[in-house]
Amino acid sequence: MWRNGRKANARHARLEREWARLFRYACALTRDRERAADAAQEAALRVLTARSEPAEDPAYRRWLYSILRNLLIDQGRRQQREQGTPAPEPADWRFDERALSAITVRQALEQLPAAMKEVVVLVDLDGFSYAEAAALIGVPAGTVMSRLSRARAMLLSIIGGANIRVLPIRHAASS
Amino acid sequence: MPHRADQSPPSDWETLNAFADGELAPAEQRVLAERLATSPETAERLRGIVRLKQELQGLPADGATPPLPVRSGPPRPRWQRVAAIAAALVIATAVAFTPVLLRRDASGSFVTVSLAAHEQFASAPAQPAVAIAPAAASPVTNELARLGLQPIWQATSASGQVRIGFVGARGCRLSLHVSPHDEPALAPTSANAALSGWNAGGRGYLLIATEMPQARFEMIAGFIKALTSEPADKVEPLRTALQSEWRSAQPCLA
Numbered sequence: 001m002w003r004n005g006r007k008a009n010a011r012h013a014r015l016e017r018e019w020a021r022l023f024r025y026a027c028a029l030t031r032d033r034e035r036a037a038d039a040a041q042e043a044a045l046r047v048l049t050a051r052s053e054p055a056e057d058p059a060y061r062r063w064l065y066s067i068l069r070n071l072l073i074d075q076g077r078r079q080q081r082e083q084g085t086p087a088p089e090p091a092d093w094r095f096d097e098r099a100l101s102a103i104t105v106r107q108a109l110e111q112l113p114a115a116m117k118e119v120v121v122l123v124d125l126d127g128f129s130y131a132e133a134a135a136l137i138g139v140p141a142g143t144v145m146s147r148l149s150r151a152r153a154m155l156l157s158i159i160g161g162a163n164i165r166v167l168p169i170r171h172a173a174s175s
Numbered sequence: 176m177p178h179r180a181d182q183s184p185p186s187d188w189e190t191l192n193a194f195a196d197g198e199l200a201p202a203e204q205r206v207l208a209e210r211l212a213t214s215p216e217t218a219e220r221l222r223g224i225v226r227l228k229q230e231l232q233g234l235p236a237d238g239a240t241p242p243l244p245v246r247s248g249p250p251r252p253r254w255q256r257v258a259a260i261a262a263a264l265v266i267a268t269a270v271a272f273t274p275v276l277l278r279r280d281a282s283g284s285f286v287t288v289s290l291a292a293h294e295q296f297a298s299a300p301a302q303p304a305v306a307i308a309p310a311a312a313s314p315v316t317n318e319l320a321r322l323g324l325q326p327i328w329q330a331t332s333a334s335g336q337v338r339i340g341f342v343g344a345r346g347c348r349l350s351l352h353v354s355p356h357d358e359p360a361l362a363p364t365s366a367n368a369a370l371s372g373w374n375a376g377g378r379g380y381l382l383i384a385t386e387m388p389q390a391r392f393e394m395i396a397g398f399i400k401a402l403t404s405e406p407a408d409k410v411e412p413l414r415t416a417l418q419s420e421w422r423s424a425q426p427c428l429a
Contacts, residue, residue: 012243016243020236023240024236033238038386040241042298045294105234106234109234120231124228124231130196149189149192152224
């Protein structure tokens, strides 16, 4: 029993290390902090009461995220309709480095369609590889690559459009 | 500044992003590196991607992260779990409780076990109404049924705790948990659910709802508390107010 108690403590501590990231991912999927908290906590309960868990950290993280994601899919809480939102053509923008700040980046991130935000969170914020993110989402790696590049183009476009441009952002066609 | 018009197709943009992410094969990396050396436009784009990645990675937490749920007790040995399941099935059959969605945890407090049971009830698909056992049937059940909250689940534990799950016409789910003896006052809890607990007539009561607007939950809790602890003349105004609120109630959040 003592050994089981220590094991439970270790599992809790391990989950606690990933907790903030897991919640952020839930926020990205739901776009609603209350629902995200609901889902993340339910996922946590499943994790804590699971009979076993992956030993390796990368596999453990994928497992955590997939539990949360599947839970949200089961609940029908994802806004799948946003997946088809068109992104601007990458050639349309010239980024102004001074416009990049935590505030503008966060605001821009919030404006992304859920499917795009998800890949940004997985790859840029949580450090998953394309293959890992693809396995988690259930799409080919090429889709992650495409979705991520469109998401970044959209982010940069939003950031560029949301700020006072202190530098010209477009070059003349003849330049 | 030398400038070369860049008519990159989207696939080049994808490739550039993959380069920034270290996702290109070595041969592709070499090709792109050569291009970067000769195309300031491409280099500028890459710099933008890298800066964006840096900003994203450096984003501080957006608001408070909710607390991690309370740690569950250590898992019991397999034979104990099997025995517990068997015992639960026997109890369920004996009292014709269908379905029984009770998570037993002998080491948990009334609140902890009730929350776990509610969680299972709230996440389970709606079941047909079941016969209410005499122990569970009460003025409370009947009053809630008149308001449109139908009891669809009930369970009892070996220690005599009775749980009844209700679902409303608008999808709201709440559960009432009754302990056969007084329970300690509710401590502040981090549970992501609305809770209300009280003692009356030598019993402990706990009402739980998730996804329900707080104001409506508090009205229901106040009404049930009055039903179990106040004379009829104190209950009537609450009943009237609740009926009025019920007519204009919005669907639950789930």
